[in-house]
Amino acid sequence: MGSPRIIMKLIVAGIHDEPGDVRVIELKHQRKPLLPTFEPGSHVDVHLPDGKVRQYSLCGDPEDLSRYTIAVKRESSGRGGSAWIYDQVTPGAELPVSAPRNHFPLKESGGPVLLLAGGIGITPILAMARVLCRQGKPFELHYFARSRSLAPLLRTLEESIGAKSLRLHFDDQVDTLQDIEGLLSTRPSGAQLYYCGPLGFMAAVARVSEHWPDGTVHFEAFQPPVQDDTAPEPFTIVLRNGTVVPVPADRSALSAIRAAGVLLMASCENGVCGTCECGYLEGQPIHRDAVLSNDARSHRFIPCVSRATGVLKLDL
Amino acid sequence: MTWQGNLLHIHIAPAASYEMEELAEAQLIAGRGIVGDRYYLGTGTYSPKPDVREVTLIEIEVLEAIANGEPKIPGFKRSLAPEDHRRNLTTRGVPLNHLTGKRFRVGETILRAARMNFPCKYIEELLGMPGLYEGLLNRSGLNCSIEVGGVIRPGDPIVPMDE
Structure with a gap:
């Protein structure tokens, strides 16, 4: 089961706009000089006034804990x-934000790292x-966007990591286009x-x-990912x-499950955050989430979106 | 049993998982809770489960023992700040474990101790402090109802009523 995270009432300390209808929001704690630590790839849950929860990757420097940047x-x-x-968040506003959680960690490895980002998918990357x-690790970052003028965080990116490791690909600049099939056809040793980006980008890279x-x-x-359009069928869970x-x-x-009296934490209720993850013991699940790895699909289940055929026995 | 203690800190949180916030004074409402707290508002982790949780208390002596590494728990060496333990009131000099079923005064209010608090794994995960559950077993404080409400402040005396 995903573990709960402390929720802090953070203050919007700064806002600026980036290309592509993107707004960068800096968040600080009202009383504490330092926020909880985070690793690259982490996201926070932002709690909205209507009770909904949205996840945003932290795109700031993990060494600067005076603020979170989304x-x-x-x-x-x-x-x-x-x-x-x-539209509604202004400087000085208070936003309830969870401590960071990481479903997208950098793995310890000696080999080269290839980072691929499409548009707003640049944030965790x-x-x-x-x-x-x-x-000082070897890496290459390929950033794909429709055009230079629509690429969010491009200037920050250029200032933070320099040109050496950065490859920019803009749809409207033919000389920058990159065929991702060619890019990934041979895997360099180790x-x-x-990768992170919009649906079409995710499907293509996958x-x-x-x-x-x-x-x-x-x-x-x-x-x-875009789901099959078959209508959901009723099924049965056994605890x-x-x-x-x-x-x-x-x-x-x-x-x-909740109506049956089981206390189960959940957050996005959209199959992407992993908070409600649980185990299953028997049955045929229909996985509809975007969290579980192929390995995990043999024994884990995301009940906010996934379903099953027949009877599914959960480890709850 | 004769004892006299006092109130060190008051903390509330608006809902489950929210950071606790320290108050310089708090309004206790009989039969309900502390104004602004999750168990007053019905937004706590355990609000759907009927129980007495109008006010929860913990001893600073327990936090001091934990900070001193007592008892030794493998892999656990941390201190627990008053804002982290998620009980409402931090006391000094009050034998909380001995008060179940008894009434006592906190400032102008009267509390009745319903049961000893039992620690939960939830707080361990919330704070990222494995081992804390064991560290709080049998000393994680007291759950109370409010018989007479009123305003309380840090420094208020806490005294027994029922001998």
Whole structure:
């Protein structure tokens, strides 16, 4: 089960705009000079006034704990959280923010690191690049955007890590285009791949890195991959103590389990944060999350979005 | 048993998992809780489970023992600040474990001790302090109801009523 994180009422200490409808928000603690430590790849949960929770990667320097920096892209077609933050949050405002959590850590490895970011997916990748750069480790960051004028955090990126490791690819500049299939066709010895970006980018990188060995490819998605459009079917959950919990077609496994009296923490309820993760003992789950690795899918389950056929026995 | 102690700190949190905030004075409402606290508002981790949690207390003596490394718990060497333990009131000189079922005064208010608090794994995960659960066993304070409400402040005397 995902562990709970302390929630702090942070103050918006600074706001500035970046290209591509992105607003960078700096958050400080009201009383404490230092915030909890974080590793590159970490995100925080931002708690919105309507009770919703949204995850944002920390894109600042993990060595500077006087502030957390998040970048919010205004998505008018999204679920409303980012639009609310973009439109309503002003300097001095108070935002409830969880301590950081990391589902996208840099692995200890001696080999080269390949970082791929598409658009706003630069946020966790930027924090990783800052740390790799400081440690003097070999890495290459490929940043894909529609054009230079629409690429968020580009200046910060250029100032923080320099040109040596940075490769920029803009759709409107033919000489910068990069064929990712070619980029990933041969895996350099010992290399690790990390990528983050919008849905189409995620799907493309997943496809062309399929031949990389298990454990060498790491990613973070903003939303689960486009799902099959089959209608959800009812199924049945059995708890460890034998309690039978029917899950109707129009209800999530998470809400059915909670209604049965099990205290289960959850956060995004969209299959990306991993807070409600639990184990399953028997059955055929239909995984619809964007958190679990292929290995984990054999015994773990994300009840906020995933379903099952027939009977699923959970380790709860 | 004769004893007299006092109130050192008052902390509340607006909802489950939120950081505790220290107060210079607090309003206790009989039968409900501390104004602004999660168990007054019904937003606590355990709010859905009926129990007495209007006010929770813990001894500073326990925090001092933990800071001194007593008892020794493998892999655990940390101190627990009054704002981290998630109880509302931090006391000195009050034998909390002996008060179950008894009434006592905190300043102008009267509390009735319902049961000894039991530590939870939740706080261990929340604070990232493995071993804390064991460190608080049998000394994680007292859950009380409020019989007579009022305003309390750090420094208020805490005295027994029922002998």
